[in-house]
Amino acid sequence: MLDGHGVLGYLWASAAENAASFEPKDVGDDETYHAGLHWLDLLHTAHEQGLAPSEALQQLTDGDHAPGRMRLGALRELAADL
Template identity: 55%
Template sequence: MFMHAPGFDLIGYKRDADGEVQYVPVRSEHQVLGYLWASDAENAASFEPRDVGNEDVHKEGLKWLDRLRSAYDRGLSPSQALAELADLSEADEPGTCDLVSLRRLTNEG
């Protein structure tokens, strides 16, 4: 969904990974909007929405992708970007996520 959004076709990091990734849920007040993920091994990071048809989730995802691009531009590795973004306080927009929820997932294939 976000891969073809204007201005976000290239955010610096690759947008897909085949191996292990770290991820955290991005939450709004009442729901999980999606997942912010990273893979240093593949220099990849992105936001994966839970509901690709929801316009509000799409808008929030664009904001997270913008933050990832900023982290890339500052020279952060994907996992450093994930840690920085996951540490945002609830007062920061959009949504919230935290390292307490950090998980690993292996996608082989």
């Protein structure tokens, strides 16, 4: 998730674990902390509505991102470029 200052954190989902969450890049400031709480609340609401983790992410993002797999190393490289 991006804001005017850069990357705040990452939304992720796992179908195998039936889980989704927001992982902050750095919780050293109030803005990132509150952004994390906001995204966790949205994910919790989606779960209560019966959405699968990937469906929740699809609903909460702009919808242009197709669910898929990404190796952790590739994700780290992508994050380093931001």
